[in-house]
Amino acid sequence: HSFCVCRYALGMSGGQIQDEDISASSQWSESTAARYGRLDSEDGDGAWCPEITVEPDNLKEFLQIDLRSLHFITLVGTQGRNAGGMGNEFAQKYKIKYSRDGSRWISWRNRQGKQVIEGNSNAYDVVLKGLEPPIIARFVRFMPVTDHSMNICMRVELYGCEWLDGLVSYNAPVGGQMNLASDTVYLNDSVYDGAIIHRYMSGLGQLTDGVFGEDDFTQSHIHNAWPGYDYVGWNNGSFPSGYVEIMFEFDRTRNFTTMKVYCNNMLSHNVRTFHQVVCYFRSESDWEATPLSFSPVVDDTNPSARFVTVNLANHMASSIKCQFYFGDAWMLFSEITFQSDSLGMCISSAHTGRTCKLHTEKSIQNGIFLQFATSCISSCFPPDEDPTHKVDDSNTRILIGCLVAIIFILLVIIVIILWRQVWQKMLEKASRRMLDDELTTSLSIQSETFAYNHNHSSVTGEQESNSTYERIFPLGPDYQEPSRLISKLPEFAQTSEEPAASKSTTATVIQDGAPHYAEADIVNLQGVTGSNTYAIPAVTMDLLSGKDVAIEEFPRKLLNFKEKLGEGQFGEVHLCEAQGMQEFMNKEFLFDISDDLPVLVAVKMLRSDANKNARNDFLKEIKIMSRLKDPNIIRLLAVCIHSDPLCMITEYMENGDLNQFLSRHEPEGQLALLSNAVTVSFSNLCYMATQIASGMKYLSSLNFVHRDLATRNCLVGKKYTIKIADFGMSRNLYSGDYYRIQGRAVLPIRWMSWESILLGKFTTASDVWAFGVTLWEILNFCKEQPYSQLTDEQVIENTGEFFRDQKRQIYLPQPVLCPDPLYKIMLSCWKRNTKERPSFQEIHQALLDTP
Incomplete structure (x- = not known):
């Protein structure tokens, strides 16, 4: 269940939260x-910054917000200090502590028990994190966390709505354990935030987390949860009295009308x-x-x-103590909510000035729209069951107003679905018609992209081309101009009409478990040997060109030429031995080779007949490559540019x-032992994949886009060391991996994302797609080409199925x-x-965590 109602800003950015309600440990x-x-x-x-540098394992610094009343908080947002480009401090990680009374502080943990939240990777993007469970x-x-000593600044926002239930804690027995023939069902309160004393709990947890259990209690809404996760349950054999007693404490005396208990009734399991x-x-x-007695x-039969x-x-009452009598061997509760007359007016606290009504709030965060619907009756909860907005059953006018508003929203949703x-259907008809015809290509000049000339042809017309990259558009005439298509797609419509001069090079990062990649203006460097090198944002290009990195002649x-590795239109790649290379290399290069031995190097050579544009591209590629410094990226060692070639x-x-x-x-195993084959262990495969992810994490941190990530473009050294390169396209050995259309476009379509093929969009997100294919290659020991059972045309048609998203797309099978x-x-x-x-940072961490 996503809390689609309780996800509106509580007033940090809007100013509803007053300055006096924001404090900090220091400044x-x-x-x-603060x-x-x-x-x-x-x-x-530009932000709150603590007085001293934040140190590892030091959680003394914090930014505190007083909401003046209890709130149901489902989402938090963080941002670093940009200060119009003057600041560059941000929190890469942080923890959250919360309190209902200001004296007892509780550390938030996710459903897997993790406290640390991944924060910002730069000073300007907004990163939103969903709180599961909510608090x-x-x-x-907000308490910044760091792995090393660093300066940290933060800007924050809380999202949610007022907790009108008023419940501050419940005291209940610890849940039991049910042993079924197929599995063990744990019915404990796994997200409980209170103390457990003598097997009794005192706090809030599963019974107030807004998640309603399934009819089959062994199933769960939560990914990777154990059987029984959504319920707290007890067995009557542990309670001689025949009942379970739960006491509820509230923030003040209230006039209670009803209590609603969400119960499981799976009769087949007693x-x-x-x-x-x-x-x-x-x-x-x-x-x-005199107690109140009620028999439902x-x-x-249900x-x-x-x-x-x-x-x-x-x-x-300000406290209620209820004794629930067993109807069978087991009693399972998932949620308990209370309604009272004092909440019937559905009015929030005076300091915010908000009223509980149906509306849609649009928060604009760096050009990305975040739409949060707020209402008295949530679509995430059954009618009248949202614990954050209680509607008095007797208040007919309010109820009718809410129902009318819900009907209106449903009509809008129906119209959108029909549209x-x-x-x-129109798109599918166009795509089917065009796929029956000969596939066409277009060299598209995109006004919103700044590009260097590349892929120059010896033909006169092609020498003047300054296209960003060649695109394949098999789905119809609209695709001949990507800007027309992008304006039709909801996920791209927000930026399609922006002029190039004002287009942002950053984007809001929405990580509710998932990121939004910046799709910035990029500079594509097409290697003169015909190989894809890297595509980088124009702003990064300008930044890098601000200072020169000395590269020795x-x-x-x-140079002793050993073997030609490949060739392209204007250049060649050779494998060479370099004598005395150690004298010309920067001290950052560490080689375990003695000074008198040659070093194995790759030499990219520009042909003497290359035109002026190719020469300029070659020199620009040198400038960019000289600045790439990462253990898992091929490094530029030296140049020969004082004379041709x-x-x-x-x-x-x-x-x-x-x-x-x-x-x-x-792979290691019995068959390999019998055949005396050279083997690679699974752990070494994971080690190599982790290095590729690390190298791509470095490139993505600079907004570099590789465009041709594959095993053919990764080099292997001693002890399974991996470095990412770009030689694959220039080698005839891999010509079958590239799709040529009418002798012009050359694209690695089996590694490319759907948006790269259909829209010509190359971003970090498309590199992530290619990494998934590369990982698939590694685990198959490169014995098979991706989608080997499909022709090139069928691969492109399958890409169209990914775009249409009608569940007909074909995925690469599990190795x-x-x-x-x-x-x-x-x-x-x-x-x-x-x-x-996922981002490459998340992929890298996931691979490191893989056992």
Whole structure:
């Protein structure tokens, strides 16, 4: 269940939360005080910054927000200090603590028990994180966490709605354990935030987390949860009295009308709703002498889970103690909510000035629209069951107003669905018609992209081309102009009309478990050897060109050519031995080779007949490559540019490319032992994949887009060291991996995302897609080409199925050696929506965590 109702901003960015309600442990200066820690605000010096540098394992620094009343908080947003480009401090990780009374502070944990939340990767993007489970609190603290000493600044926002239930804690027995023939069912309160004393709990947890259990209690809404996760349950054998007693504490005395208990009724497992409940009420210090008794009418033939409504007869109380009597061997509760007359007006606290009504709030975060619907009756909850907005059953006018508004929203949703269906049918007809004809291509000049000339042809017309990249558009005439198509797609419509000069090079990052990649203006460097190098944002290009990196001129006579690795239109790649290379290399290069031995290098050489544009591209490629410094990226060692032919000298690994290396090996096992084949262990496969992810994480941190990530473009050194390169396209050995259309476009379509093929969009998200295919190659030992059972045309048609998203697309199958966690990583890389694909940082961490 996503909390689609309780997800609106609580007032940090909008100003509803007053300055006096924002405090901090310390401040670096008056201009970075706590009141400046508001999301999307540049007031003061741009953010809250603590007085001292944040150290590892030091959680003394915090930014605190007082909401003045209890709130149901489902989402948090963080941002670093940009200050109009002057600041560059942000929290890469943080923890959250919360309190309902200001004295007892609770550390938030996710459903897997993890406290640390991944934060920002730069100073300007907004990162939103869903809180699962949500928290109920008045006070919230953001506590930056760091792995090393660093300066940190934060801007934050809280999303949710007021907790009108008023419940601050419940005291209940610890849940039991049910042993079924097929599995063990754990019915404990797994997200409980209170203390457990003598097997009794005192706090809030599963019974107030807004998640309603399934009819079959062994199933769960939560991914990877154990059987029984959504319920708290007890066995009557552990309670001689025949009942379970639960006490509920509220923030103040209220006039209670009803209590609603969500019960499981799976009769086949001896689970039944309670047959009687006896409730005692306390308004001051003493319990009322006469309890209230209620016996629900239960349909014994219906095994569905359901709410049981208990009439509390307008009792005044600040505490309620209820005894639930067993109707069978087991009693399972998933949610308990309360309604009272004092909440019937559906009015929130005076300090916010909000009223509970149906409306849609649009928060604009760096150009990305976040739509949160807020209402009295949530579509995430059954009618009248949202614990955050209680509607008095007797207030007819409010109820009718809410129902009318819901009907209106449903009509709008129906119209949108019908419109999308009509649009999809039109698109499908166009695509089917065009796929029957000969596939066409177009060299598209995109006004919103700044590009260097590349892929120059010896033909006169092609020499003048300044296209960003060649595109394949098999689906219809609209695709000949991507800007026309993009304006029709909801996920791209927001940026399609922006002029190039104002297009943002950053984007809001929405990580509710998933990222939104910046689709910035990019500069594509097409290698003169015909190989795809890297595509980088224009802003990064300008930044890099601001300072020169010294690259030594290397004497040509010391190069001993061994083998031609490949060739392109204007250049060649050679494998060479370089004598005395150690004298020309920066101290950052560490080679375990003595000074008198030659170093194996790759030499990219520009042909002497190359035109002026190719020469300029070659020099620009040198400038960019000189700035790439990462252990898993091929490094530029030296150049020969004082005379023709121009050369750049890069690292080369003695074991060649990863594709050929793995194809010569076999997985460890009995068959390999019998055949005496050279083997590679599964752990070494994971180690190589992790290095590729690390290298791509580095490139993506600079907004570099590789465009041709595959095993053929990864080189293998000693001890399975991996470095990412770009030689694959220039080698005839891999010509079958590239699709040529009418002799012009050359694209690795079997590694490309649907948006790269159909829209010509190359981003970090499309590199993530290619990484998924590369991981698939690795786990297959490169014995098979991706989609080997499909022709090139069928691969493109399958790409259209990913675009249409009608569940007819074909995924690469799970390799024999691939465990489920790794295959899930692959599938996440191939998500249709780019925002749902993981970042390389997340992929790298997931691979590190793989056992």
